[in-house]
Amino acid sequence: MVKQVSSGAIIFNENNERKYLLLLKGKYFEFVKGYIEEGESEKETVKREVGEETGITEMEFVNGFREIYTFAYKWNGKLIFREVILYLIKTKIEQVNISYEHDSFKWLTYQEALNIISFKNMKEILTKANNYLDNSLNKYI
Known part of the structure; x- marks a missing residue:
């Protein structure tokens, strides 16, 4: 079994109402994520991946939120265990310039995003993020 570690982001804006950015890859919508390169911190990876996959360079990390989800898949006959x-x-x-890795993108409300995300672990993390924002006393920063 091969273990891979990635870092990524649940991206949101609150320009009119809170909306989350999801990227379409094949049949599934996902969050921005990518492999942590040698010498990079988790947050450096996030900044790089967000820029590469969306073109967004103006961003702020929400203090105190860091979640992990895992999944496994087969690739070329090998079992891959991935931690994100x-x-x-x-x-x-709001303007997104997706990379070649993705087919499309959508800005969605929490409920719309929950309805379009296919995987339970991603739905759970989105719910944690949304609840965190709803209950944040410091208004994120």
């Missing part, structure tokens, strides 16, 4: 560390990112940018 997610941070919560606020941006005012």
